[in-house]
Amino acid sequence: MIYDCAIIGGGPAGQNAALVLGRARRSVALLDNNQPRNAVTHASHGYLTRDGITPSEFRRIASEQLKSYPSVEEHVVRVTDIRKLDGGFEVFMESGHSIRSRKLLIATGLKEILPDIPGVKEMYGTSLFHCPYCDGWELRDQPLILMGDDSKVYHLAKLLYQWSRDLVVCTQGQAVLSDEQKRVLADRHIQVTEQTIAAFHGSGGQLREVEFTDGSRIARTGGFIMPERVTQTSFRESLGYEPTELGGIRTDETGKSSVPGLFAAGEAAPGAPSQLIVAAAQGSLAAVSINVELMEEDFGV
Numbered sequence: 001m002i003y004d005c006a007i008i009g010g011g012p013a014g015q016n017a018a019l020v021l022g023r024a025r026r027s028v029a030l031l032d033n034n035q036p037r038n039a040v041t042h043a044s045h046g047y048l049t050r051d052g053i054t055p056s057e058f059r060r061i062a063s064e065q066l067k068s069y070p071s072v073e074e075h076v077v078r079v080t081d082i083r084k085l086d087g088g089f090e091v092f093m094e095s096g097h098s099i100r101s102r103k104l105l106i107a108t109g110l111k112e113i114l115p116d117i118p119g120v121k122e123m124y125g126t127s128l129f130h131c132p133y134c135d136g137w138e139l140r141d142q143p144l145i146l147m148g149d150d151s152k153v154y155h156l157a158k159l160l161y162q163w164s165r166d167l168v169v170c171t172q173g174q175a176v177l178s179d180e181q182k183r184v185l186a187d188r189h190i191q192v193t194e195q196t197i198a199a200f201h202g203s204g205g206q207l208r209e210v211e212f213t214d215g216s217r218i219a220r221t222g223g224f225i226m227p228e229r230v231t232q233t234s235f236r237e238s239l240g241y242e243p244t245e246l247g248g249i250r251t252d253e254t255g256k257s258s259v260p261g262l263f264a265a266g267e268a269a270p271g272a273p274s275q276l277i278v279a280a281a282q283g284s285l286a287a288v289s290i291n292v293e294l295m296e297e298d299f300g301v
Helices: 013-022 055-067 153-158 179-187 276-298
Strands: 004-010 029-034 072-076 079-085 086-094 097-108 110-113 146-148 167-170 192-195 196-201 206-212 217-219 222-227 228-231 262-263
Touching: 004 086, 004 276, 013 029, 013 055, 013 072, 013 276, 029 086, 055 072, 097 179, 097 276, 146 153, 153 167, 153 179, 167 206, 179 192, 206 222, 262 276
Parallel strands: 004 029, 004 097, 029 072, 097 262, 146 167, 146 222, 167 192
Antiparallel strands: 079 086, 086 097, 110 228, 196 206, 206 217
């Protein structure tokens, strides 16, 4: 069997693409290794009718709804390689099996590399986060810490001011803020320190204190960090697509890449914020584009 489309990545982008293609009566193989990036997240926000849902519950509901479409198959597998064929793709799995498809959608997203600081892993997803739009409301009006060692920390500091006026910005020993930027923040009583954080202290995932390398401590009950983000799986060598800065797949606004038949959605594509609703929308848009391509081919256009 040659599927109309193989989808690699079973997050919101991949699942929503499978839904749209299933409703279009296209045969779909949805391949996912069941290791989502947001597994540590206790609740996802910003998705109307699903605000506050846990990522695992979102995936469960999506899988149940996909079962209504018999042309969609879900497989818990790890994809190890992809080969471009004339008129399609062959996807190889860790099990030793492979499948073929006319179109390929990669929606594997990104993975986060957390800073090697004691306490980060224990508190990430509970009182330390990376996206204010996703978790800023839950930390509103609390004493917060923002840690970042590049110029993006200035934008994030201004953004966080909407949720809390009690904010300390730590640049981890890096002089990434100009004097003018420091003045702008100071005018709003946002404290800036270029010290380095030695540890985050608390219990049960709840932050209580931030310790600096000089031994000083400040009381904080939540915060935001800027983890390094890299692509989860790269097939650039075998597929030859144009990469984004983060190693994803450069696409047009419909999710189409420079490689014929290859599409990307969600965090695997460029420019979109890491939000549940945005990834799902990108998956839907890519699926429509895929279906139109298949239709044109079926009609010999």
